[in-house]
Amino acid sequence: xxxxxxxxxxxxxxxxxxxxxxxxxxxxxxxxxxxxxxxxxxxxxxxxxxxxxxxxxxxxxxxxxxxxxxxxxxxxxxxxxxxxxxxxxxxxxxxxxxxxxxxxxxxxxxxxxxxxxxxxxxxxxxxxxxxxxxxxxxxxxxxxxxxxxxxxxxxxxxxxxxxxxxxxxxxxxxxxxxxxxxxxxxxxxxxxxxxxxxxxxxxxxxxxxxxxxxxxxxxxxxxxxxxxxxxxxxxxxxxxxxxxxxxxxxxxxxxxxxxxxxxxxxxxxxxxxxxxxxxxxxxxxxxxxxxxxxxxxxxxxxxxxxxxxxxxxxxxxxxxxxxxxxxxxxxxxxxxxxxxxx
Numbered sequence: 001x002x003x004x005x006x007x008x009x010x011x012x013x014x015x016x017x018x019x020x021x022x023x024x025x026x027x028x029x030x031x032x033x034x035x036x037x038x039x040x041x042x043x044x045x046x047x048x049x050x051x052x053x054x055x056x057x058x059x060x061x062x063x064x065x066x067x068x069x070x071x072x073x074x075x076x077x078x079x080x081x082x083x084x085x086x087x088x089x090x091x092x093x094x095x096x097x098x099x100x101x102x103x104x105x106x107x108x109x110x111x112x113x114x115x116x117x118x119x120x121x122x123x124x125x126x127x128x129x130x131x132x133x134x135x136x137x138x139x140x141x142x143x144x145x146x147x148x149x150x151x152x153x154x155x156x157x158x159x160x161x162x163x164x165x166x167x168x169x170x171x172x173x174x175x176x177x178x179x180x181x182x183x184x185x186x187x188x189x190x191x192x193x194x195x196x197x198x199x200x201x202x203x204x205x206x207x208x209x210x211x212x213x214x215x216x217x218x219x220x221x222x223x224x225x226x227x228x229x230x231x232x233x234x235x236x237x238x239x240x241x242x243x244x245x246x247x248x249x250x251x252x253x254x255x256x257x258x259x260x261x262x263x264x265x266x267x268x269x270x271x272x273x274x275x276x277x278x279x280x281x282x283x284x285x286x287x288x289x290x291x292x293x294x295x296x297x298x299x300x301x302x303x304x305x306x307x308x309x310x311x312x313x314x315x316x317x318x319x320x321x322x323x324x325x326x327x328x329x330x331x332x333x334x335x336x337x338x339x340x341x342x
Contacts, residue, residue: 005055005056005166005175005238005261005262008167009166009167009169009174009175010163010166010167010175011166011167012167013167013168013169013174016173017167017169017173017174018173019173020169020172020173021169021173023172023173024169024170024171024172024173024174025170027170027171027172028170028178028179028182031146031170031177031178031179031182032178032179032182034146034147034148035146035148035178035182035183035186036148036182037148040148040149040150040151041125041128041149041150041151042150042151042338043125043128043129043132043139043150043151044132044339045128045131045132045136045137045138045139045335046137046138046139046153046154046331046332046334046335047128047138047139047141047150047151047152047153047154047331047335048067048138048139048140048141048152048153048154048155048156048327048328048331049141049144049145049150049152049154049155049156050063050064050067050140050141050142050143050145050156050158050191051141051143051144051145051146051155051156051157051158052143052145052157052158052159052177053157053159053165053176053177053180053183053202054165054166054175054176054177055171055175055177055238056175056238056239056262057160057237057238057239057242057262058158058159058160058193058238058239059158059160059191059193059194059216059218059316060142060143060158061108061111061112061142061290062193062218062314062315062316063156063158063191063193063216063316064080064112064140064141064142065111065112065115065316066315066316066317066318066324067140067324067327067328068080068112068115068116068140069115069324070324070325070327070328071138071140071328072116074325074328076137076138076328077116077135077136077137077138078116078136078137078138078139078140079116079117079118079119079131079134079136079138079139079140080109080112080113080115080116080117080118080119080139080140080141080142081118081119081121081124081127081128081131081139081140081141081142081144082106082108082109082112082118082119082120082121082127082141082142082143083106083120083121083122083124083143083144084105084106084108084109084120084121084122085106085108085143085263086102086103086106086107086263086265087102087103087104087105087106087109087120088103088104088105089104089105089106089120089121090121090122090123091121091122091123091126092119092120092121092123092126092127092129092130093105093119093120093121093130094117094118094119094130094134095109095110095112095113095117095118095119095120097110097113097114101296101297102293102294102296102297103265103297104297105120106120106263107263107290107291107293107294108142108290109142110293111289111290111293112142117131117134117136119131119134123149124141124144124147124149124150125149125150128150138328138331138332145157145177145183145186145187146177146178146183151338152188153330153331153332153334153335153338154188154189154327154330154331154334155186155187155188155189156187156188156189156190156191156327157183157184157187157189157190157191157202158191158193159190159191159192159193159198159199159202160193160194160196160198160199160239160242161192161193161194161195161196161197161198161199162194162195162196162198162241162242162245163196163198163239163241163242164196164198164199164200164201164202165180165198165201165202168180168201180201180202180205181205184202184205184206184209184211185209187206187211188211188212188330189206189211189212189213189214189327190202190203190206190211190212190213190214191214191216192213192214192215192216193216193217193218193316194216194217194218194242195217212326214318214319214320214323214327215318215319215320216316216317216318216319216323217316217317217319218242218246218314218315218316218317219314219315219317220246220247220250220312220313220314221313221314221315222311222312222313223247223250223251223252223312225310226247226250226252226284226286226310226312227251227252229252229253229284230253230255230281230282230283230284231247231252231253231254231255231256231283231284231285231286231310232254232255232256232257232258232274232277232278232281232283232284232285232286233247233252233254233256233257233258233286233287234257234258234259234260234274234285234286234287234291235258235259235260235287235288235291236259236260236261236262236263236264236266236290236291236294237262237288237290237291238262240257240259240260241259243288243312244257244259246312246314247286247312252286255281255283256277256281256283258274263294264294265294265298266294266295266298266302266305268300268301268302271298271301271302271304271305272301274305275301275304275305275308278308284310285305285308285309285310286309286310286311286312287309287310287311287312288311288312289311289312289313289314292306292309292311295309
């Protein structure tokens with residue numbers, strides 16, 4: 001998958017998506033066969049997969065962190081499983097916050113590891129077994145919904161309410177990872193993040209399939225520190241616009257905004273430009289926690305940029321306070337049935 005989404009993916013279907021649709025049809029057929037795979041590995045722990053319909057961000061990582069908080073509050077030992085996109089690690093290993101960097105293990109695992117033990121592995125079965133060996137009784141997968149390598153006890157599909165699934169076409173004609181109807185068929189619930197009507201088609205599809213629909217929002221935890229300042233906001237995430245909108249909803253003044261491709265490692269000239277613009281106009285630099293951990297893995301000016309940035313921390317908040325516990329209950333009940341051979 002590519003990290004920089006072509007603009008036409010998020011526009012009404014046109015010539016470019018039409019020309020690529022035959023390839024998308026083939027890709028979708030392969031993805032469907034993989035998802036329908038019957039032989040999947042069972043793990044001796046409850047498994048929750050947090051995935052999304054499309055390439056790029058939708059709110060998976062905040063959802064995974066919220067579920068981990070709920071699990072820890074119940075006395076469980078959760079562990080995160082990640083492919084470590086953007087990192088160099090392939091064989092299963094636990095993230096070490098002292099020695100590892102985003103370049104080695106990926107930016108999202110560095111964030112997840114601040115909450116609970118996190119294993120990165122290109123082989124998800126190997127990674128899951130590593131977590132079980134570490135004593136985890138709950139595995140939360142950040143992505144991997146379409147991989148079909150593990151038996152899931154709960155499979156969640158996260159969708160952004162503002163931009164939905166773009167043009168709705170399957171990769172590379174659009175951002176969708178597999179035919180939408182097949183993804184909904186394999187999901188246990190839909191998590192809708194934010195406000196807007198972009199996710200309405202998926203909500204209607206999930207409702208017709210009698211799948212639970214959980215509404216949620218992203219709430220800034222520390223936006224007050226940025227009030228009364230003019231900010232230069234920058235982000236290299238799946239949807240930088242979501243970050244800018246979150247700042248604006250918190251009444252943060254954005255004097256300048258810069259968006260970059262997801263998982264982007266900033267080049268020296270980009271770092272210089274950001275530092276120079278902030279100094280010239282007296283702006284407070286602000287970015288996401290994911291971008292910050294990526295900058296901290298750099299050297300020289302990248303570290304200087306990281307140190308001068310304010311970091312906007314966010315929390316995923318479900319509209320109903322009981323949603324996270326309900327998801328955990330369903331996963332644990334499924335695991336118990338699975339272990340009993342029912």
